[in-house]
Amino acid sequence: MGEMIESIAHQWRQPLNIIGLAVAEIEMKRSFGLLKEEEIEKNSTIINNNLAFMSNTIDDFRNFFNTDKKSVHFDPIGPIHEIFALIGEQLRYANITYRIDEQCHKEIFGVVNEFKQVILNIVNNAKEAIKSKHNSTEGKIDVILRCDATHFYIDISDTGGGISPSIQERIFEPYFTTKLHEKGTGIGLYMSKVIIEKHFEGLLSVSNNREGALFTLSIPLGRE
Ligand SMILES: Nc1ncnc2c1ncn2[C@@H]1O[C@H](COP(=O)(O)OP(=O)(O)OP(=O)(O)O)[C@@H](O)[C@H]1O
Numbered sequence: 001m002g003e004m005i006e007s008i009a010h011q012w013r014q015p016l017n018i019i020g021l022a023v024a025e026i027e028m029k030r031s032f033g034l035l036k037e038e039e040i041e042k043n044s045t046i047i048n049n050n051l052a053f054m055s056n057t058i059d060d061f062r063n064f065f066n067t068d069k070k071s072v073h074f075d076p077i078g079p080i081h082e083i084f085a086l087i088g089e090q091l092r093y094a095n096i097t098y099r100i101d102e103q104c105h106k107e108i109f110g111v112v113n114e115f116k117q118v119i120l121n122i123v124n125n126a127k128e129a130i131k132s133k134h135n136s137t138e139g140k141i142d143v144i145l146r147c148d149a150t151h152f153y154i155d156i157s158d159t160g161g162g163i164s165p166s167i168q169e170r171i172f173e174p175y176f177t178t179k180l181h182e183k184g185t186g187i188g189l190y191m192s193k194v195i196i197e198k199h200f201e202g203l204l205s206v207s208n209n210r211e212g213a214l215f216t217l218s219i220p221l222g223r224e
C-alpha cells in the first residue's frame with residue numbers, strides 16, 4: 001500500500017505542477033485585464049490533459065492490483081512495458097534511465113499479475129540499489145528479452161553496485177533483507193522465486209556484472 005501511494009504521488013507531482021502553473025497564469029492575466037479567450041482555451045486544454053493523465057494513473061494501479069488468477073498465454077513484453085510505465089516517473093526522478101531490448105516475441109504461460117509482481121520486485125530492488133549506492137547520482141536498468149527453442153529468458157541488470165558474494169546465497173530466503181526496518185521486509189525476491197520456479201516452472205538466478213546485479217528469469221515455452 002505504501003509503495004502504491006508513493007508511486008501515485010510520483011506520477012502526480014509533474015501534472016499537479018503544470019495545472020498549478022496554468023491556473024496561476026490565468027489568474028495573473030485576469031488581474032492585469034489581459035486574459036484573452038484563446039488563453040482560457042489553451043490553459044483549459046492543458047488542465048484537462050493533465051487531469052486525464054492523473055485519472056489514468058489511478059486506473060492503471062487499480063487494474064494492476066486486480067486479483068485475476070487465471071493462467072493464460074502471453075508475451076512478456078506487454079506486462080514489462082506496463083511496469084515501466086507505472087514507475088517511469090519514479091525512475092526519472094531518481095535519474096535512472098532504462099532500456100528494453102526486445103530480441104524475440106513468444107508466449108509464456110501463467111498468471112500475468114504474478115509475472116508483473118516479479119518484474120516490479122526486481123526493478124524496485126534495482127532502483128533502490130542505485131539510489132543507495134555511494135557517490136552516485138544516476139543509474140541505468142537494462143532489460144533484455146531473448147529466446148531459444150525451449151525457453152524465454154529475461155535479463156534485468158542495473159548499475160547499483162551488485163550484491164556482495166557473502167550474501168548472494170541468502171537473498172532469496174524469506175525475510176532476508178539488508179534494508180532498514182521500514183524500508184524492506186525481505187519478501188520480494190523470495191516471492192519472486194516461488195512464482196517463477198513453482199508457478200512458471202522456470203528458474204530465477206542472480207549474478208554480478210561489472211556495474212551491478214544481473215537477475216535472469218528463464219521460463220520454459222510450450223506449457224499448457
Ligand atoms: N539489484 C540489487 N542490487 C543489490 N542488492 C540487491 C538487489 N536486489 C536485491 N538485493 C539484496 O537482496 C536483499 C533481498 O531482496 P528482497 O527484494 O527479497 O527484499 P528487500 O528488497 O530487502 O525488501 P522487500 O520485501 O521490500 O522487497 C535486499 O535487501 C538487498 O540486500
Ligand SMILES: [Mg+2]
Nearest residue numbers: 121125188189
Ligand atoms: Mg525488494
